[in-house]
Amino acid sequence: MFCENILIIFTFCLFMPRNRTLRKINAPPRFGGYKPYGCPLVNNEPVNLLYEEYEAIKLADYKLMNHNDAAILMGISRATFARIYEKARRKIALALVETREISTKCGSSFTEKEWFECKLCHARFTMPSNIEKEKCPLCKSTEIKRVI
Numbered sequence: 001m002f003c004e005n006i007l008i009i010f011t012f013c014l015f016m017p018r019n020r021t022l023r024k025i026n027a028p029p030r031f032g033g034y035k036p037y038g039c040p041l042v043n044n045e046p047v048n049l050l051y052e053e054y055e056a057i058k059l060a061d062y063k064l065m066n067h068n069d070a071a072i073l074m075g076i077s078r079a080t081f082a083r084i085y086e087k088a089r090r091k092i093a094l095a096l097v098e099t100r101e102i103s104t105k106c107g108s109s110f111t112e113k114e115w116f117e118c119k120l121c122h123a124r125f126t127m128p129s130n131i132e133k134e135k136c137p138l139c140k141s142t143e144i145k146r147v148i
Contacts, residue, residue: 022108023052023084024075028115028147030124033103034095047095050107053088060085115147 028051052074059070071081095102113126118136124147125137134144 021076023055024073025051025055025111026073027111027124028106029054029104031104033101035101036095036099039099046101046103047091048105049088049091049102050105052084052107053091054104056081056085057088057092116144117147119143119145 033046055074056070059065059073060067063070065073067081067085068078070085071078074081076084092102094100115124115126116134117124118139118141120141120143121136121139123136123138127134135142136144
């Protein structure tokens with residue numbers, strides 16, 4: 001009886017997934033989402049593009065980096081970068097073909113600096129940790145929110 005319980009616990013531990021490593025992004029996207037223009041939305045469920053998927057598309061397609069260099073910047077393996085990139089491409093294709101909205105979500109990502117957005121002028125910025133009063137650098141408003 002005692003040996004069976006140990007075997008069951010041991011077997012259960014083998015099938016538990018590993019904790020997901022956080023993916024480093026340079027900055028959060030400057031948009032909350034995209035909507036198709038000129039056609040009625042047939043499917044109201046948006047496609048959720050994670051910040052790390054956006055970062056993979058930005059590095060590979062916009063900055064024309066190879067997968068190995070982009071993976072190093074994000075702090076992940078090249079194979080993981082390739083999976084994230086492929087998933088992002090499929091989501092964008094799904095949204096385009098099925099005329100769905102694209103919305104951005106945080107996902108499993110982090111930035112080295114804290115990012116803020118001004119509620120008045122919509123500027124995005126980082127702030128050094130030694131500054132006590134939080135103000136927008138453009139319009140000097142105190143109405144700012146933390147983005148990530």
